[in-house]
Amino acid sequence: MQPSREFVRLLTDSQSRLYAYIFALVGDEAAVSDVLQETNLVLLEKCDEAMAASSFTAWAFGVARRKTLVHWQTRGRERLVFDESLLKMLADDGACAAEKTAGRMGQLKRCIGQLPDLARRVIDARYQAGQTVSQIADLIGRSTTATSQLLYRTRLSLLECIQAAEADAEEERA
DSSP: OOOOHHHHHHHHHHHHHHHHHHHHHHOOHHHHHHHHHHHHHHHHHTHHHHHHSSOHHHHHHHHHHHHHHHHHHHGGGSSOOOOHHHHHHHHHHHHHHHHHHHHHHHHHHHHHHTSOHHHHHHHIIIIISOOOHHHHHHHHTOOHHHHHHHHHHHHHHHHHHHHHHHHHHHHHHO
């Protein structure tokens, strides 16, 4: 089956989180790349299952966890080998952390959407385009000091917005 555009979008969006999750379990960059590649192959082969899953991220992390376990089992000849129950515990903790990070990223996107236009442009220039404060200052016609202050206040505003959203979510769970 040919992957749908939605599947490709979900897979692409999840790559950095999958990499971080696998890296937390494996710790070796070369091995992480191998495990991620094997994970992506399974995800592509089973794209119809992915679209039927209630949470693509949870499903993808499950595949990554299984591929990581296979990696550790094949490394059994090496000096340092972890017990499978420890690996499962680490994998579960990593999945929980990844879900929390995904939730925070969603909150961050919502909070950025609520920013005034200038603040949003400055944040995009700094973190999406990777521009320096000096370049942003030239772009918006302000001094570097004023631009630094604007960035500081905007980051503080985003932090407060995320913390408020987390507090609301915690209240709803209670």
